[in-house]
Amino acid sequence: MGDCWLKCNLCAKTAPLDTMKGKCECGGTLLVEYDLEKVKTTFTPENLQHRLHNMWRYHDLLPVRNEASRISLGEGCTPLLRMNAAEAHLPLKELWIKREDQNPTGSFKARGMSMAVSLLHERGISKAAVNSNGNAASALAAYAARAGIEAYVFVPMDCPPLIVEECMQYGAHTCLVDGLIHDAGRIVEEGKAEQHWFNVGTLKEPGRVEGKKTMGLELAEQFGWRLPDVIVYPTGGGSGVIGIWKAFRELREMGLIQGEVPRFVSVQEEGCKPIVDHFEELAAVRHGRVHSPAESEVTSKPTGMRVPSPPDPQLLVSILREMNGTAVAVTSEEIEDAAKRLGAWGISAAPEGAATWAGLIRLCDEGSIHSEDRVVLFNTAHALKYLQVSTPNPMHIVKDYPEWRTLIR
Amino acid sequence: MGDCWLKCNLCAKTAPLDTMKGKCECGGTLLVEYDLEKVKTTFTPENLQHRLHNMWRYHDLLPVRNEASRISLGEGCTPLLRMNAAEAHLPLKELWIKREDQNPTGSFKARGMSMAVSLLHERGISKAAVNSNGNAASALAAYAARAGIEAYVFVPMDCPPLIVEECMQYGAHTCLVDGLIHDAGRIVEEGKAEQHWFNVGTLKEPGRVEGKKTMGLELAEQFGWRLPDVIVYPTGGGSGVIGIWKAFRELREMGLIQGEVPRFVSVQEEGCKPIVDHFEELAAVRHGRVHSPAESEVTSKPTGMRVPSPPDPQLLVSILREMNGTAVAVTSEEIEDAAKRLGAWGISAAPEGAATWAGLIRLCDEGSIHSEDRVVLFNTAHALKYLQVSTPNPMHIVKDYPEWRTLIR
CATH class of the missing domain: 3.40.50.1100 (Rossmann fold)
Known part of the structure; x- marks a missing residue:
């Protein structure tokens, strides 16, 4: 099964990473397991000092094996x-x-989507879909764009408008859903066979957690x-x-x-x-x-x-x-x-x-x-x-210093 | 004059850093000079490998001498x-x-303002003002907030509304100016004596360039x-x-x-x-x-x-x-x-x-x-x-997969 594999958190059954599954038949969640005895020979504080300043510095403890498969936009190593x-x-x-x-993409979701999209890219998958409250959607949009994968994102219709704009800016097929995040998730599940979408929703695949x-x-x-x-x-x-x-x-x-x-x-x-x-x-x-x-x-x-x-x-x-x-x-x-x-x-x-x-x-x-x-x-x-954009308060518009001075009195 | 000082790019006259001036009497621009023979004994590729992942890793080539004076929000080391x-x-x-x-603060202006505000903080200055097209204003707002310095920012009235909101979110006294960036600059110059503002506008002080x-x-x-x-x-x-x-x-x-x-x-x-x-x-x-x-x-x-x-x-x-x-x-x-x-x-x-x-x-x-x-x-x-926030196109709001499917036909 190679360097890493999937293991159910409930029944402990294992599966190859290539199944790319998120859920075990028993209902448990499949998580990636590593040969930690092997990982610890290279994953050392000393070695880490000489590595890239992004999340891929931890590559020996991540499921993407091929360096060329990494889809990176500069995620991780945040202050x-x-x-x-x-x-x-x-x-x-x-x-x-x-x-x-x-x-x-302005949120931690970049980490999960960098990993998930890299796994898809490594396997030649060309379409991904996600239901999200917004930030996972825009992260998928960005990483899929970087990888040349088509992204379909489904967010509740009251999703912050700027995040919706962001998804579109990255070229994702962006759809607002009259409902909550699980309603959006139902659309992805119902459509995935016919549309050939890979569902990268929460715990639907092993990459985002990693x-x-x-x-x-x-x-x-x-x-x-x-x-x-x-x-x-x-x-x-x-x-x-x-x-x-x-x-x-x-x-x-x-x-x-x-x-x-x-x-x-x-x-x-x-x-x-x-x-x-x-x-x-x-x-x-x-x-x-x-x-x-x-x-x-x-x-x-x-x-x-x-x-x-x-x-x-x-x-x-x-x-x-x-x-x-x-x-x-x-x-x-x-x-x-x-x-x-x-x-x-x-x-x-x-x-x-x-x-x-x-x-x-x-x-x-x-x-x-x-x-x-x-x-x-x-x-x-x-x-x-x-942020909501409000029309600037006209009280605050001035022409010169004397006017400003009057204003603050 | 210590480790670093100011030098005019035109007449080569020098001045102490503590004057905090940006302009020489001759009209030239004052830039910070270092004793590079001394700096190069510590500023080495090898030494840098063991330093912080932010712009302060280059501290030997920066004008803030006291580590406690650094006002940092995690700037630099960008991908x-x-x-x-x-x-x-x-x-x-x-x-x-x-x-x-x-x-x-979502822009390179964070670097300049981190430095400028650190220099002000080191000298006990409590009020700073800037004219800006937006990003320098919000950067001053953030770093001044971090330092406990009062910020006064002046931006053109057509400044992107989100950036104006950002300035206010950081608690800056935010003023829209009916004019361009130099009109805003005139307000700062006219008001600075009376209001005790330190002007951190472009080339008005030595920190931002550094x-x-x-x-x-x-x-x-x-x-x-x-x-x-x-x-x-x-x-x-x-x-x-x-x-x-x-x-x-x-x-x-x-x-x-x-x-x-x-x-x-x-x-x-x-x-x-x-x-x-x-x-x-x-x-x-x-x-x-x-x-x-x-x-x-x-x-x-x-x-x-x-x-x-x-x-x-x-x-x-x-x-x-x-x-x-x-x-x-x-x-x-x-x-x-x-x-x-x-x-x-x-x-x-x-x-x-x-x-x-x-x-x-x-x-x-x-x-x-x-x-x-x-x-x-x-x-x-x-x-x-x-980004401009547009009202979402109602064509894109769906309830379920069959509706989405009809939509894309």
């Missing part, structure tokens, strides 16, 4: 920024923010192979959570990291919080209580976190438990305030990234952040992609 | 991308694109200390041109690069092309012809290239001549086509970046690009910042 100004306000030791907004895994690898390398104590991460479909968890598991197995794993915190918006619900449900069951969250209406804003039916919530909840983590929901008002707060420190935070700040404040209020904690927030996308 | 797909269409050897759009210099340092390092043959660069105020030229001059003086300097090509838009005019005027005079370009109306689009009165056109033209370069003007239609062309290859190109592709096509048509040339285009900003 990890210390937030000294914020630390003063919080009961923790260090606060860091990972700037995933600086990826080629691309997002590089966020975890990078974090470990940037911190000098000592992981932080807490990671706060905005969660939608969940492949980012799986990717980061998988990174740490593989690094640990290779002996590159030791000690406690970080407490992993998933953040969602109140109006759509299936992971929070699943997590609380499991906790209730474990405590002998009955907890059946009512099927609630989706009222949250159109962001990447709005995924009412994530493909494998059981896996996500088991990861959160394994990592001594939790899941919290924040309101859209808290997210808006958080974006302003981060903006005032010079950080362009998308709603998803802002939600991690809001989530952190909740955790601090609850007392679950400690004075010795080193905390990392993931800003998964650039604020710009969500 | 340099090979454009294989494009090469097939062009009479050259290699085409590369430098993705400055992946800087923290920040932009890191583009040239990075290019040399990314190419393994062998420079490309041609650089195509969109030009407005010109501090990017000066910065890149200065980088190569310093690297050469330290013995880190040899051989020919790249031919440097400035690109402007037809409706505002003072550098092209100055360059042609000088060429005409040298050939004994009289060439007096009529003062023409500014008709170009609101981009970073629209600078009718750049602060030191003589310096720019002398750099273009020294680098065996040229200046070309392209139409707004060519720029639009170029953005689509680059988009279809997966590159998010701002109008300024797209202009470099349009300029390259012109050069190829003229026969001034050769089959052995390695060419670099600078994509100075992200397309997203300029």
